Amino acid sequence: MPLNPHARQCKGKSRRTGKPCRNPAVVGSDYCRLHGGGALGNRSRTGMPKPPGSGGPPPKGSQNARRHGVYSENLTPEEQSAYEGILAGYIRKVHKPSAKERRFLERVAFLEAKWNTAAAANPPYRALNLLHRLTWNETESLYDLPRRQTPDAAGGKTPSEILYALVRRMYARIYTPLAVIDTET
Numbered sequence: 001m002p003l004n005p006h007a008r009q010c011k012g013k014s015r016r017t018g019k020p021c022r023n024p025a026v027v028g029s030d031y032c033r034l035h036g037g038g039a040l041g042n043r044s045r046t047g048m049p050k051p052p053g054s055g056g057p058p059p060k061g062s063q064n065a066r067r068h069g070v071y072s073e074n075l076t077p078e079e080q081s082a083y084e085g086i087l088a089g090y091i092r093k094v095h096k097p098s099a100k101e102r103r104f105l106e107r108v109a110f111l112e113a114k115w116n117t118a119a120a121a122n123p124p125y126r127a128l129n130l131l132h133r134l135t136w137n138e139t140e141s142l143y144d145l146p147r148r149q150t151p152d153a154a155g156g157k158t159p160s161e162i163l164y165a166l167v168r169r170m171y172a173r174i175y176t177p178l179a180v181i182d183t184e185t
Helices: 077-093 099-120 125-144 159-184
Strands: none
Touching: 077 099, 099 125, 099 159, 125 159
């Protein structure tokens, strides 16, 4: 029995029992709130039809909700140009990198490009900490790289030195502000 005996009854039916719904219908609809009576369909709240193409999922590859991009595997155009510059600098520093070393430097350059743009956007601590941990995890792939003790490597940096310097910069950016906060309290 509906709460208001004068209200119209919902035309919906129970899926389980097949009996008619006993809730009152929403004003302007034949159905209650549980059976979609509040749905607007292709009309706006004012009753006017919605423009074509409105609603639905965002377009593929949309960056509308992007804030800092730490969790994205894609590089924005700005990050891509930074990545290419960083990678070129790394390749200049490492004298004649092997194919394995080049792949390693590409991964580290990717993480540094992400780091630079994310740090500028002031993301939450956990996002920066994630990038720091991902970079630190790259140390495991250093074991696959050959040791550089050859004379032609003299004067150039090793991939491990490059990674260590990046991890130190990240560590300083993440944990130094926390140390300052701890000493002030």
